[in-house]
Amino acid sequence: MHLIVLAAILIGSLAEAAVLRDEQRVGGGNQSAFQWGPCDPSIVTNPSISCSFFEIPLDYHDLFAGYGRIAVAKANATAERFGTLFVNPGGPGQSGLAVLDAFGPMVLALTGGHYDVVSWDPRGVGPLTIPGDIQCFSSIEEYNTFWNGTIELTGIEMTGNFTDPEDIKALLSQAPIMQKKYEELGKRCLQQPSGQYLQYVGTAATVRDMVAMADALDGPNAPINYAGISYGTILGSWFINRRVVLDGVINPAFLATEETITFWPKLLVDADKVYDAFVTGCALSGPDGCAIATEGQSPADVDATIQGLIKRAHDAARKNSSIPVTSTDIRLELFGAMYFPDEWAPLANVSYPQAVAAVDAESGSNDLRARAMRRGLRKRQANQVPTYNGPAISCSDSVNSRGTTMTDVFKEIISSSRTSSHIFSSIWPDMFQYCPFWPVRAVERYQGPFNKTLANKVLIISNTYDPVTPVSGARALAELLGDDGVLVLQDGFGCINQIAFAYFVNGTIPADNNTLCQVDTDYEPFAGVDTEAILAALSF
Incomplete structure (x- = not known):
């Protein structure tokens, strides 16, 4: 959720950096390995x-596997250069x-301009990197023909916390169909030109x-x-030694050792x-600032108003799935907006x-669907062939299949709708649910260890209100690191910037573990309602 903190994360060398460096010398320590020039304007x-571009071996342990390339971009330091x-x-x-195109200036500012800021499209991402999309x-x-008549196109219909017997029956009846489809999908992925690269896509290679x-x-x-942020903290967890700030932390030990169907919940x-903060802010703002209220x-x-709309759409879909x-x-749409409070008012x-107009008429504007598709959550854009970058990377890192069936996946979704998130657990498809049926690792x-003694303390940052990287992940990593980790919590959805700046420039970290940063009272997700007011209302 931290657009600003995205630019404020400093991470150092991998705990195994010396081992990695002994094994590889691509580029030879010389900047001629890069030929900097204009970027693709698209x-x-x-x-x-x-x-x-930067040349990479597909397999660092077997150079006979061949070579690829990664597309790289750089924003030059604007002050005394400390490094990259x-x-x-x-x-x-x-x-x-x-x-980098969107946030490069912000990163430069929050590092005091002392670093060349470099980003890249990792393996399995983008049209320029090889292996790319x-x-x-x-x-x-x-694509549409293959998935026609399945929940891959329609999503999972449910209301409340998934207790309606008809909803449960409808979902479970899709299990044999979807298991067969996901197994067939894996074969299709292998047959495409990008299939030859699936085994070379993953976090270890990216590190x-x-x-x-x-x-x-x-x-x-x-x-x-x-x-890095969110999944980027997995790279950081693989790659820790010097000055480190990790924000939006995913528990690395769980991801490396457990099946992903329980990871998403x-x-x-x-x-x-x-979501509670969203509806609270809406209620506080009233109809002048939030059209839902x-x-x-x-x-x-x-x-109740939002749930009523979901129920009407759900009932209409039972009669007509199109x-x-x-x-x-x-x-x-709700889930996408939860990441960015800036989008709460436009959403409402x-x-x-x-x-409301579309559901009430049972036809009409497709704007909402188009917005949801553009977020990439459903991967069925009207004029674009969907890619499987997320599943390829996530599932390449995943543990081997343990005999999980699609019925197991669906039962986990039903259960987590009651115990984890009643409104978002049933979002489908999700990249992590492909993994039991993905053909390649x-x-x-x-897969660890994650508790090595580090050269310097690691700064671990987490938001106390985060829709997809909960504070529990940060606490778990802090516990793994012990005295080598310092946990900083942001209360809200902002001393974080000052802490990160000091860390970038001087290597200064807070003296106390579990430092709590208060909210920015100048920020208003809804007109006339700041985050302090929302949090105060939530505390009752």
């Missing part, structure tokens, strides 16, 4: 950013080039790529600085807290009225 529009800061935006599957279908028509780039840019054995344990309504009333806005579309005042996976 991806990067900021003229101050330069781009290059690598940035990964998370996902997995997001474009580092696009994120993971394609499993040749056309959108082929080695970063080490190789750092050796080329700053010289062998120079300290490596890395910025664990990521959502705080999602409903953020009417005068004098409580947060519970606002929630209606323009389903309950799944509404939950997708623009998207929500469109959804990476040639190299890192």
Whole structure:
């Protein structure tokens, strides 16, 4: 949820950096490995950013496997240069080039301009990197035909906390169909041109790529600085030694050792807290600032209004599965906005009225669906062949299949809708649910340990209200690191910036563990309602 803190994460060398450096020397410690020049304007529009390609071995343990390349972008330091800061935006599957294009100036400012800021499209991401986008279908028509009549296109219809017997029956009846489809999907992915690279996509290889780039840019054995958020903290957990700040932390031990069908519900344990903050802010703002609310309504009333719309869409879909806005579309739109409080008011005042009009008419505007699809959560854009970058990376890192069936997956969704997030646990498809049926694991996976003695203390940052990287992940990592970790919590959805700046420039960290940063009272998710007012109302 931290757009600003995305730019404020400094991470150092891998606990195993010495081992990695002994094994690889791509780039040879010389900047001639990069040929910086103009960027592809379809991806990067900021003229101050330069781009290059960097050659990588597909398998660092078997150079006969061949070579690929990664697309790299750089924003030059504006002050005395301390080194290179690598940035990964998370996902997995997001474009580092696009994120640097959007947030490069912010990163430079929050580092005092002392670092060249470098980002890249990792293996399995983008049209320029090789291996790049993971394609499993040749056309959108082929995709739609393959998934026709399944929940892959319609999503999962449910209300409340998934207790309606008809909803349960409808979902479980899809289990044999979807298991067969997911198994067939894996075969299709292997048959496409990108299929030959699936075993070389994964976090361990991406860490080695970063080490190789750092050796080329700053010289062998120079300290490596890395910025990441959400999934990017997995890279950081694989890659820790010097000055480290990790924000939006995913528990690395759990991801490395447990099946992903139970991982997604664990990521959502705080999602409903953020939704509660949304409806609370809406109620406080009233109809002047939030079109969902009417005068004098409580947060519970606002929630009831939203649940009523979901129920009407759900009931309409039971009669006609091709209606323009389903309950799944509404939950997708809500979930996407939970990441960014800047989107709360537009959601309430623009998207929500469109959804109401469409659901009430059982036809009409497709704007809400289009917005949900653009978020990439459903991967069925009208004129674009969906990619499988996220599943390819997540599942390459995953443990081997343990005989999990699609019925097991669906039962976990039903259960987590009652225990984790009643409104978001049923979002489908999700990248982590492909893994029991994904045909390939990476040639190299890192599965620990995560508690090595570090050269310097690690700064671990977490938001107390986060829809997908709960504070429990940060606490788990802090416990793994023991005295080597310092936990800083942001209370809200901002001393974080000052702490990060001091860490970037001087290496200064808070004296106390579990430092709590208070909310920024100047920020208003809804007109006339700041985060302090929302948190105060939530405390009752």
